[in-house]
Amino acid sequence: MSDTLTTWHPRLIALATHDAHDDGAHDLNHLHRVWQAAQTLLVEHPEADSLVVMAACYLHDLVNLPKNHPDRALASSMAAQRAIELLREAGFPADKHAGVAHAVEAHSFSAAITPETIEAKIVQDADRLDALGAVGLARLFYTAGRMGSAFAHPDDPLAVSRALDDKAFALDHIEVKLAGLPATMQTAAARKLGESRLVWLRAFRDTFVAEWGTADTLPS
Numbered sequence: 001m002s003d004t005l006t007t008w009h010p011r012l013i014a015l016a017t018h019d020a021h022d023d024g025a026h027d028l029n030h031l032h033r034v035w036q037a038a039q040t041l042l043v044e045h046p047e048a049d050s051l052v053v054m055a056a057c058y059l060h061d062l063v064n065l066p067k068n069h070p071d072r073a074l075a076s077s078m079a080a081q082r083a084i085e086l087l088r089e090a091g092f093p094a095d096k097h098a099g100v101a102h103a104v105e106a107h108s109f110s111a112a113i114t115p116e117t118i119e120a121k122i123v124q125d126a127d128r129l130d131a132l133g134a135v136g137l138a139r140l141f142y143t144a145g146r147m148g149s150a151f152a153h154p155d156d157p158l159a160v161s162r163a164l165d166d167k168a169f170a171l172d173h174i175e176v177k178l179a180g181l182p183a184t185m186q187t188a189a190a191r192k193l194g195e196s197r198l199v200w201l202r203a204f205r206d207t208f209v210a211e212w213g214t215a216d217t218l219p220s
Contacts, residue, residue: 004051008092012058015086019062023146025139026061030130034060037126037190044189048118052096056103056123059083076108109177121186128181129190132197136178137204144170157209174205 001009016031035057042048063078065071080101087097103120106113107127115121130136141151152171156162159172166173178201182194 002050005054008051008054011090012055015083015090016058016062018086019082021064023064025143026064030139031058031061033130033135034123034126037129037193038122040193041122041125041187041189044187045118045122048122049096049099051093052099052103052119053122055083055087055092055096055100056107056119057126059086059100060104060107060123060127062086062104073108073110073112076105076111076113080104115186125185125187125190125194128185129194129197132178132181132194133200136197137201140173140178141170144173152208152212157212158205171205171208174201 013028013031017028035054038053038057042050042053059082060076060079062082063075065075083104084097084101087100088094092100099117099119102117103115103123105111106115106120107124109128115124131139144151147167149166149168149170151169153159153162153169157169157171159175164172164176166176179198182191182198185191185194
C-alpha cells in the first residue's frame, strides 16, 4: 500500500469499530475481506481513488440493520451520513468525502442505488463478492439462523414443486439472490470471480441435497 493508505488503514479500522455491533456476518473480518477483494479489482482500475475505496470498504456497514428490518433499504444512506461525521472528525481529506459517501450509500443491494463512480462500483462489487463462495455460504447460514430460518424445505429442498422462499429456508437464498449477483457486478474481474464462486455454491447445494433426508427417502 502507498504511504497514505498505510497511514489511514489503522485509522479507518478504528472508525469502523467505533459503533460496535454483534452481527458476525458483518464484523471486522468482513470489512477486511471487502477491502482485500477491492484491492484485487483496483489492479484493473488504476484510475480509481484507492483511499476513497478503502474508506468506503471499512465504513460501509457503520449502520447495519437486520435483513427483515422495515428500514433495511435506508441503512446504507444512514451509514454514509455516519461515515462522513466520523471522517470529518478524523481529519480525512474533505475533497474525498462525497466519493466515500456515494460508495457507502450505493454498496447496498437493498437500497438499489446505481453506483456512478468507479470507486462506488468497486466497493459494491467487493461487498457482493463476500456473499459468494465458502465464506459467503457461512454468512448465509449464520444470518438465516439469526432470523430463525430452517436449513431447507423438509421434502422439496430444490423447490421443484413449490415457490422459493429464502425467508423460511436458508438453502433457497442461493437461487433467490446469490445466483443473480455475478450478473450485477460492475467490473469484469468481479463478474468472473463471482461466476466461479457461484459454481462452487451450486456444487455445495447439490451435495447438501444428496445428503438431505426427505419423507420419500428416509426409511420408515
